[in-house]
Amino acid sequence: MYEVIIGLEVHVELSTDSKIWCGCSTDFGAEANTQVCPVCLGLPGTLPVLNEKALEYAVKAGLALGCEIAHFTKFDRKNYFYPDLPKAYQISQYDLPLCRNGAVEFEVNGETRRVRIARVHLEEEAGKTVHSGDNIMGSEYSLVDYNRGGIPLIEIVTEPDIRSPEEARLFMEKLRTILLYTGVSDCKMQEGSLRCDANISLRPFGEAKLGERTEVKNLNSFRALQRALEYEVRRQSALLDAGEPVERDTRHWNEQQGVTISMRSKEDAQDYRYFPDPDLVPVTLTAEQIETWRSELPELPDQKAARFMEQFGLPKYDAQVLTASKEVAAFFEATVERFGEPKTVSNWVMGEILRLIKEMEIDIEQEPIPISPEGLAELLALVSKGTISNNVGKEVLETMFKTGKSAAEIVKEQGLEQISDTGELEALVDQVIAENPGPVEDVKSGKEKAIGFLVGQVMKASRGKANPQRVNEILRQRLLGS
Ligand SMILES: [Zn+2]
Incomplete structure (x- = not known):
C-alpha cells in the first residue's frame, strides 16, 4: 500500500464573446476556420491587444477560488512547435501569474478536505487538430481548425494535495460548481471548455520524499479522470512492488481500453524558452478595480x-x-x-x-x-x-x-383526492376485516403489529387514496374499541 499524491492542472475556457487578442467570435461549433483573422492566425506584422473582459473573468475566477490577485502581471511566450499553434509560441504567463494562493474545500465521506490552488494564469487556446482514423498513431493525415486558437483560457494549478482518484473527481466537481456560479465559463467538458491533466505519484506511507510522477492527459470527463488515476495507482503500485522504477513521462488515457499509454518523456520549463512577450504591455490592476470585480461576484x-x-x-x-x-x-x-x-x-x-x-x-x-x-x-x-x-x-x-x-x-x-370521508373509509375497513380473519384475530389477541398489515390492505383496496391515519384510527376503533 502506498500513499497517493495527485496534483491537477485544469484548463478553463472563458466565455467571452470575442477572443483574447482579437475581435473574432468564440462561438462553439462553427465551420472550421471561419472564425479567424490575421491576429489569431499569427500572421507576421499583427499585434495582439488584450481583451479586458478576459482579464476581468480571470480575476473573478481567481477571487472565487480565494486567490490573491497580482497588482502587476505580464505575459510570456511559451515556445513550442506544433501545427495547432500558428505563431510557434503560446502567449501565457510564467513567473508572474495573475492569481496565487487560493484553496477549494469539498466534502469526502462527510469530512471537509482542502486543496490549495498554487496559481491561476491567463493564456490563449491553441487551435484544434483533428486526426483521421481512431488516434494519432494510426492516422494518415490531420486537419487543423484555428477557430479555437486565441480563445481566452485560464490554467488552474493545484498543489499536490489530493490523496485519491475519488478526491480528484470530487475536487473537479466542486471547482466546476464554483466556476459555473461565477459565470466566467460554461465548463462543458464534452466541448472541451473544461479539461484537466493530472500529475500522480506514489510513495510508501511515512516517506517524506515524493516519488517519481507521471502526467496523465486526455481526461475528458469526471469518470475518465477517476478511472485513469485508478489505473495509474495500480500500474505504479505494481512497478514499485516489483522493485522497478516509475519513469517520469506523459501518458495518454485510452478510454476504450481503460489504460494509460506513454506518449513522450516530460519536458521541463527550460525546454519552452519562456520570455516576456514584447508585443504586450504588462498589466497593472488597482485595488479599487479588483474590489469592484469582487463586489460583482454572486x-x-x-x-x-x-x-x-x-x-x-x-x-x-x-x-x-x-x-x-x-x-x-x-x-x-x-x-x-x-x-x-x-x-x-x-x-x-x-x-x-x-x-x-x-x-x-x-x-x-x-x-x-x-x-x-x-x-x-x-x-x-x-x-x-x-x-x-x-x-x-x-x-x-x-x-x-x-x-x-x-x-x-x-x-x-385522475380522481386522486385522498378519501377522508368517514363513511367511505368505514366501508373499506369493514370489507378488509371480513376478508382477513387471521390478521384480525392477531390484532385482537394483542399483536398490534398486524394492524399495519390491515392498513396496507385498505390502502390497496382504495388504490392508495385512503387517508392512512384515518384508516388506522377506524381499525383500532373496530377491533380494539379504542
Ligand atoms: Zn482573430
Whole structure:
C-alpha cells in the first residue's frame, strides 16, 4: 500500500464573446476556420491587444477560488512547435501569474478536505487538430481548425494535495460548481471548455520524499479522470512492488481500453524558452478595480450552503446537495418563499426532483427544470392539506414533469383526492376485516403489529387514496374499541 499524491492542472475556457487578442467570435461549433483573422492566425506584422473582459473573468475566477490577485502581471511566450499553434509560441504567463494562493474545500465521506490552488494564469487556446482514423498513431493525415486558437483560457494549478482518484473527481466537481456560479465559463467538458491533466505519484506511507510522477492527459470527463488515476495507482503500485522504477513521462488515457499509454518523456520549463512577450504591455490592476470585480461576484456555493443552514435550519448535507447546482438552489429557495417549510421542500427537491431530473436526463444548465417553484408549492400544499397522500403526491409530481400540467389538474382528472370521508373509509375497513380473519384475530389477541398489515390492505383496496391515519384510527376503533 502506498500513499497517493495527485496534483491537477485544469484548463478553463472563458466565455467571452470575442477572443483574447482579437475581435473574432468564440462561438462553439462553427465551420472550421471561419472564425479567424490575421491576429489569431499569427500572421507576421499583427499585434495582439488584450481583451479586458478576459482579464476581468480571470480575476473573478481567481477571487472565487480565494486567490490573491497580482497588482502587476505580464505575459510570456511559451515556445513550442506544433501545427495547432500558428505563431510557434503560446502567449501565457510564467513567473508572474495573475492569481496565487487560493484553496477549494469539498466534502469526502462527510469530512471537509482542502486543496490549495498554487496559481491561476491567463493564456490563449491553441487551435484544434483533428486526426483521421481512431488516434494519432494510426492516422494518415490531420486537419487543423484555428477557430479555437486565441480563445481566452485560464490554467488552474493545484498543489499536490489530493490523496485519491475519488478526491480528484470530487475536487473537479466542486471547482466546476464554483466556476459555473461565477459565470466566467460554461465548463462543458464534452466541448472541451473544461479539461484537466493530472500529475500522480506514489510513495510508501511515512516517506517524506515524493516519488517519481507521471502526467496523465486526455481526461475528458469526471469518470475518465477517476478511472485513469485508478489505473495509474495500480500500474505504479505494481512497478514499485516489483522493485522497478516509475519513469517520469506523459501518458495518454485510452478510454476504450481503460489504460494509460506513454506518449513522450516530460519536458521541463527550460525546454519552452519562456520570455516576456514584447508585443504586450504588462498589466497593472488597482485595488479599487479588483474590489469592484469582487463586489460583482454572486453568492458562491459555500456561502450559499452556510446561509441555507443558518436561514432555513437545514442540515449540512442538505445544504451541500442543494447548492451543488445554482439552478437547483434557486428552485429550492423560490419554492420555500411560496410554501415555507424548508426541510419539507428540501426533502422533495433532493429526493423526487433530483431523481426525476436524472431519470429524464434533463440538463438543467441548458434547459429549465420542467416544473416551476409555484407548481411544486401548489403540490406540497395539496399534500399538507391531506387532499392527496404523500405517495400519490410523488406520482402527481412525475406526471407534472412529463405533461406540464398543474398538480390540481392532474388530481382532478385522475380522481386522486385522498378519501377522508368517514363513511367511505368505514366501508373499506369493514370489507378488509371480513376478508382477513387471521390478521384480525392477531390484532385482537394483542399483536398490534398486524394492524399495519390491515392498513396496507385498505390502502390497496382504495388504490392508495385512503387517508392512512384515518384508516388506522377506524381499525383500532373496530377491533380494539379504542
Ligand atoms: Zn482573430
